[in-house]
Structures are given as structure tokens and as C-alpha cells.
Amino acid sequence: MRPEPPTSTAELTAPKISPVGNSANIKWHQCSVGKLDRQELLQQKGCVIWITGLSGSGKSTVACALSRALHSRGKLTFVLDGDNVRHGLNRDLSFKAEDRAENIRRIGEVAKLFSDAGVICIASLISPYRKDRAACRALLPEGDFIEVFMDVPLQVCEARDPKGLYKLARSGKIKGFTGIDDPYEPPLDCEIVLKQTERDCASPCDMAEQVISYLEEKGYLMA
């Protein structure tokens, strides 16, 4: 005979458990503190600001400026940088096509978790294909995926070449480099375009302010 669970552990089975999808043995645990509670605490709404664009287009710099500007307003942000994540969570992934897709998928899933935590998550990665970005967007509630396109001509990015990667790509030392021998698909309907040309280029702070105006207007900077 198996012992009955002691009465005092009755609460131990308290969390709502419901089956999800077709995984019969994996249940979804609903926790008593939810996204709304965390948003109330933080006085902001969790969301994902997805910055896409060519290498050298200024994604990381804008992510950084945006994070700083929001922090100075008392808002909690976290930057998920495509390169940085490859040193941790995605260290097992290469640069072949399916691994690049998986890299983006995982960052999308992690960004979703941060958004659910109430954090303004700033994801900064080339993410060249519309399909992959659309899949990340689909993970989030309507409106919470804010796609920011760094609209910078290839020649400007290549002239900057802050990491020397274009040079390596042009000399054939890197294969499948976005913009050189692999396509970049610009967004067709993104929320924000940050346009730069050879002659006309806003400062990172100004670009960050453009994003902040959007967030303010849409109510993301209050609970």
C-alpha cells in the first residue's frame, strides 16, 4: 500500500496543470505571479525590440544607446546580441544555413521569455531572412514584437567594416556572408525604419529616441 500524501502537502499540487499540444507528459505550469504583475512592478510593458540589418549597420550601437536611454528613464531593458549569445546558449551552432535559422529561433524564444518577464528585450542580430523574423514575431502577442530595420546601404556598412568582416568576405575567407554572397531580405512592413545614407546619418541617441517615441506612443513605458 502506498502512503497517502500528508494533508499539509495538499497545496503542493496547487498549480494549475493543463496538457499542452500533443506532448501528453509535459504539462504547462501556470504560476501565480504573471506578466501583468511584473509589468505593474516595473511600470512598463514587456516587449521585444528586434533590430535587424546588415553587419556594420549599427545594430549593436543603437541597441546600446536605446538600452542606456531607457535605463535613464528607469526602465528595465536587456540586450540579446546575436554575437554574444553565440558564446553561451548558441555555442553549439555553426554558421551553416540550418544552424543560422536555429540561432535566430532560440534568440526569439529567449526574447519571448524576457518579454514575459516584463523586460523590454532588445534583440540585435542580422536575421537576414523574412521567414525567420516572422517566426519570432509569431511567438509574441500582437504588437509586442517591434521590428526595427537599420536601413543602411551596403556600401556604407562595407566602408565602416568595424570588424573587418567585409574584407574577409570579399577575399573569400568567409563564405555565405550577408550582403556579399548571401541575401539580406529587408522588412516589408516593420514598425520602425532607421535610415542612414552616406550623407545623412542620425546619431545613435537620435535613433534611440525614435524608438522611444514609438514605445511611448504605444504605451510600453507604463504598466
Next chain:
Amino acid sequence: MRPEPPTSTAELTAPKISPVGNSANIKWHQCSVGKLDRQELLQQKGCVIWITGLSGSGKSTVACALSRALHSRGKLTFVLDGDNVRHGLNRDLSFKAEDRAENIRRIGEVAKLFSDAGVICIASLISPYRKDRAACRALLPEGDFIEVFMDVPLQVCEARDPKGLYKLARSGKIKGFTGIDDPYEPPLDCEIVLKQTERDCASPCDMAEQVISYLEEKGYLMA
């Protein structure tokens, strides 16, 4: 001739970039807002509370109670539940040995990101092998990985069987089930043991308070 980058974009190359490990083409971007800034904002220290134990030992319930108790003190928490993550980030993983290890590795990496964001991250998963837990601990700065062992006898967990999994495992419908036909390696030197027996069982709230006392003592509930 390639155009020079316009002067006004000089700041665009501002973030500190340094090579990491042996990945010559992946640089580490240091962002101007760091963990300390976020901790100051949140008035808490980011850390990972790793709750390990058998299925049915009350991990999710304690995670939930802890999250609720910390939230009521104005602290930001986020629960990473092993089962829930399998519906998103880890949906590509099966239950075979290497996939279970990868499941834990990824949750460890994500927990590290949350901790870096300043969040008190509560990870709740069986994580039966010492090796896998040690690898997650190693990702974090000294002291920031707080291992909580749900020390509950197998027969108590099996009597509870909230998801009916022990029944399936005993009848051979689930193979490699921890505690039945796969080992659970209890921690040898974890930070907190939450012991329950058939006769003596603290309430989830009392167990949460034990963890909170630890966090308070170690200074995690202030910046």
C-alpha cells in the same frame, strides 16, 4: 574607392569590441548598461535559484510560492520551468540522454542571462545528474547559483503522482524515468535542503520563506 564613413557615424563604432575565445569572427559587445546598473534599478541582485528534485517533489509549487513571496516584497522574479521551456526554446529536444543534458544546458544558459538582467531567476527542473547541475553552476559568478534540493522520499513523490507519470513509468509506458529506471543524484553540497517526509511536511510558503531567509542573509534582496 569606397566612401569614408561620415563623421556623424563615428559613435556607431563606439561599443567596446574584443575577441572572445577562439571564435575570431564573433566579438563580444560590451553594453553601456550593465548588471550593476540593472541591480541598482531593481534594488536586488540577479541570481539563479536552481530547484532540483524528483518528479512530484514539489519543485514547481515551491518555485511558484517563492515567486509570489518575493513579488510581494517588490522583487522581480522569473520562473523557468523545465516542462514549460520544452514547449518553446527546447521544443526540438527529446528525452534521450544527450537531449536531456542539452535541455539542462540551455536552461542554465538562459538562467544566466536572466541573472545578468538583474532578475531573481527560479529554475525548476528535475536535473537528476550532478554533472549537469555543476555545469550550470559554473556559468555563474561565485555565489549566484543557489541550489535548492527538494529532499522528498521517492515513495512520497510516487504517492502524490500529480501528473500520473510514476504510474506510467511503473507500467513500463515511460522508459528512463528518474527514480524508477533512471538515477537521481542528490546534491552533495547544495545551498538549501527542503526536507519533507511522509509525516513531516512544511507548507510551500514556509519552504519559500527558508529560501528568502537565505537570500536576505546573503544580500540578494538589496542592490
